[in-house]
Every structure is written in C-alpha cells, then in structure tokens.
Amino acid sequence: xxxxxxxxxxxxxxxSTGGFKGTTVKNIAEAVGIKDAxxxxxxxxxxxxxxxxxxxxxxxxxxxxxxxGFPAGDTIGETAQCFENFDRERIISLAxxxxxxxxxxSYMSRxxxxxxxxxxxxxxxxEIYRVFIxxxxxxxxxxxxxxxxxxxxxxxxxxxxxxxxxxxxxxLLHKCSGHEYELEPALALIGKITGEFYDRYSI
Numbered sequence: 010x011x012x013x014x015x016x017x018x019x020x021x022x023x024x025s026t027g028g029f030k031g032t033t034v035k036n037i038a039e040a041v042g043i044k045d046a047x048x049x050x051x052x053x054x055x056x057x058x059x060x061x062x063x064x065x066x067x068x069x070x071x072x073x074x075x076x077x078g079f080p081a082g083d084t085i086g087e088t089a090q091c092f093e094n095f096d097r098e099r100i101i102s103l104a105x106x107x108x109x110x111x112x113x114x115s116y117m118s119r120x121x122x123x124x125x126x127x128x129x130x131x132x133x134x135x136e137i138y139r140v141f142i143x144x145x146x147x148x149x150x151x152x153x154x155x156x157x158x159x160x161x162x163x164x165x166x167x168x169x170x171x172x173x174x175x176x177x178x179x180x181l182l183h184k185c186s187g188h189e190y191e192l193e194p195a196l197a198l199i200g201k202i203t204g205e206f207y208d209r210y211s212i
Contacts, residue, residue: 013051015041017065020058021116025123028130029059063137066120073110077103089155097207104203105196108178112185112192121186141179146171153210162210174206 010018019040023032034055038048052058074080080087095103111117121141128138149171156162162170181198185191 012041012043012047016048016051016058017061018116020055021062021119021123024059024062025119025126028126029055030131059137062120062123066117069114069116069120073107077106085151085155089152089159089161092156092161093159097204097211100207101200101203104178104199108181108196108199109192111182118186121182125183125186141182145175145179149175160212163212165210170210174202177202 016037020032020037023036023040027036032055034048035045037055037058038045041048052061079091092100111121120137124137124141128135146168150168153162153167153170157164157167178199181195185195
C-alpha cells in the first residue's frame, strides 16, 4: 500500500469513528506514521482526502461489478441484457452477494458508517450519503426501465419498482450495520424480498 493509499485508508477509519470535523490532519498523519508536512505532499486539504475516499468507494463498487461479471462503466443497456439469462435463484444469490459486500467489505463497511454519520454532522457532505440513497434509486430506475424495454420485466413504473426493491434492502443495511450477528437473518430476508420481487415483475 502506498503512502497515499494509507492516508486514505487511515482517514476513512478516523472519519468513520470520530467524524470529519472531529478529525484533524495531524490525527491522520499520526495514524499513518508521517508528519503533517509529508501528508500535504499528497493532499492539499482534509476535504481533498474526503473526496479521495468517496472516489475510492466508487472504485470498490466498480470492482464488485467486475467480479460479478457486469460490464464496466455506466452501461445500463449491457447490464440489463445480463439479466436476460438470470433465473430466480441466480438473482437471489446476486442480491445476497451485493448486500454482504456492503456490510463485510473492509472499505465499504467503514464508508457506510461514515456516510450515515456525516449526513447529520456535516450537511455539506450529503453527497456521501447520496451514494446510497438517491444514487441507488436513480441507477435502479434506469436499469429497470431498460429491463422493461427489452422484455425482462413486465410493464410498470420503473421508479416505483426501484423503491419497492431498494427500500427494504436499505432498511436492513441500517439494521445490520455494526451488528454482525444480524447478517445471516438479514440475508435470509434479502432472499425472500428478492424472490418476491422477481415473482412480481419478471416475465
């Protein structure tokens, strides 16, 4: 891990426990084991470190898509086509994998905690939380729109479909965050939610 990567990683840990405002550049430098001046060679400000943390979160999500075999980038059409060959069990397995990723991946679990904390402590950082709220709904709405168009899903309002699917998943993310013992029961519920959603909308 490079010094720049270590700065991002240690800052994420500190921000997700002490908050953005409660963490100083000196705190981050000490956690990395360097002097403040050395840190500034990599980042001009604490905000720049936060921006790098958010960017890295998107990179992690992209890597998950790669592992799952989905096309890289904002390719809704190609992603929708992937689901043409997904049966009910594969969809359920996919949903569980993604859910587990956000709660157990070392980076994303801390980022999730940070996003929840900063929506209250630092309103100008709402963009972080938006990754999980508006970003998720917007993406799924576009994906479901395309899945309807190519005949994978039945006709319906894709935005309502997105809310129907994402709302209980989002609730379970909150319920399980920081409570590892909740994970397996939550995964069982994710399976039921996804299966019911599939039965309702798939053709």
